[in-house]
Amino acid sequence: MKEIHQSKTNDLSAYVAFLAVAAHRSFRSAAIELDITPSAISHSIKTLERRLGARLFNRTTRSVSLTDAGERLANKLRPAMVAIDEAIQEIEGNRDIPSGTVRINASEGAIRLVLKPVLARFFRAYPHVHLDIVSDGRLDDIVAEGFDAGIRLAEAVPQDMIAVTVMGPVRFAAVASPGYFAERGRPSVPQDLLHHDCIRFRFESGAIYRWEFERRGGTERINVTGRLTLTDQPLMVEAAMDGLGIAFVPDHLAIGGLRDGRLERVLEDWCPEFPGLCLYYPGHRHVSSGLRALITTLTSSDGPASSMMPR
CATH class of the missing domain: 3.40.190.290 (D-Maltodextrin-Binding Protein; domain 2)
Structure with a gap:
């Protein structure tokens, strides 16, 4: 019985794949995010469903949606995965050299105006940091969707977030x-x-x-x-x-x-x-070394907060 329980709980990659599909409502998009093949994602989900004895997704040729069981599992897993990610980022944050992956959610305009001008300089300064930038104009909940930070107009930043101005009015x-x-x-x-x-x-x-x-x-x-x-x-x-x-x-x-x-x-x-654009992130979470490095770059004297301010 102990071995069966371990087989259900120890395959962390299967749960990561499950949450990626749940977030994107797409096997293909989840595969792109995780840098694996769609068939590998599909196999992982089928294996997980077989282990749990429950169908997690409703699949058609046009859409993917969570079943009731899948919704319950996703709601339970998301906080746990966030905690795991925070623990890893905290260890990484203790390094002298910024590293790790920083996931950013921003509108297309914000990416073009704020991030694009500094990318080359940022990667030269911080070669061990990977930026995963998602263009999205729907103002998603960055915590629920697993992002480290978002970039939006100041008036659109949720009140419970810490906001850093990265572009003037x-x-x-x-x-x-x-x-x-x-x-x-x-x-x-x-x-x-x-x-x-x-x-x-x-x-x-x-x-x-x-x-x-x-x-x-x-x-x-x-x-x-x-x-x-x-x-x-x-x-x-x-x-x-x-x-x-x-x-x-x-x-x-x-x-x-x-x-x-x-x-x-x-x-x-x-x-x-x-009001201008802000980078924002949840105040209760550990700020990784990679995110701190990005904030430093965006708010520097030659960053968009000063050089791209409209006149």
């Missing part, structure tokens, strides 16, 4: 090409946008962003219309430069077009400033 700009304004005219107040082609932004949730304007304490939110809707802000800037309409984007994305004359601003005194 972000100001938005309404921009279009000179040719567009010559043909369609220039809006002088936000309501004028209802008579223009606006390049809309769609969140990953599917919601369309309502443009927000502020002036002298007053706020206006405009549900703009237009023939083009995108999920990528740099593409919105390119579309505006091509004369397809007015884009409303963080002004640092449009600075190149504004400098060379391919874009012009409108409604400048209406465009608001939003």
Whole structure:
């Protein structure tokens, strides 16, 4: 009986594979995360289900979901795995040289603005640290999903997290090409946008962003219309430069077009400033040496917190 119990509890890799599939709802995505083949993941899960005598996943050709038994097992295992990971990171944190894997969850824009500019310098300085960066705009619970930290706008950081500013305030700009304004005219107040082609932004949730304007304490939110809707802000800037309409984007994305004359601003005194980007992590968890090294890089004098602050 003792040997049977040990066979059920000692295969840690099977539980790691199970939690990866549970998090991604995909055998293929879990295999990518763990750097093994999908067939190895499938075999591990089948073996675990056979050992436990319970089906853990409902599988179809299009989806993977947890069964009731799988949900209960995942809820029990996640805290245990976090504790194991913290114990390992604490040992690694005692080393003089930062090392280990740091998992970061961030929106695509945050990755481009905050992480991409420092990656080469970071890896040169800390060759023993591995960064696992996941692009995600859904504002997932980083603790539940097994991340060490996230990067989001300051206003979106949960209150129970420790937040470190990694990029200053972000100001938005309404921009279009000179040719567009010559043909369609220039809006002088936000309501004028209802008579223009606006390049809309769609969140990953599917919601369309309502443009927000502020002036002298007053706020206006405009549900703009237009023939083009995108999920990528740099593409919105390119579309505006091509004369397809007015884009409303963080002004640092449009600075190149504004400098060379391919874009012009409108409604400048209406465009608001939003709190900048923060790296955040749970205060109750040990901060690994790798994460500390990343924070140091991002907040240094030549990091994005200073050099990429919009002006």
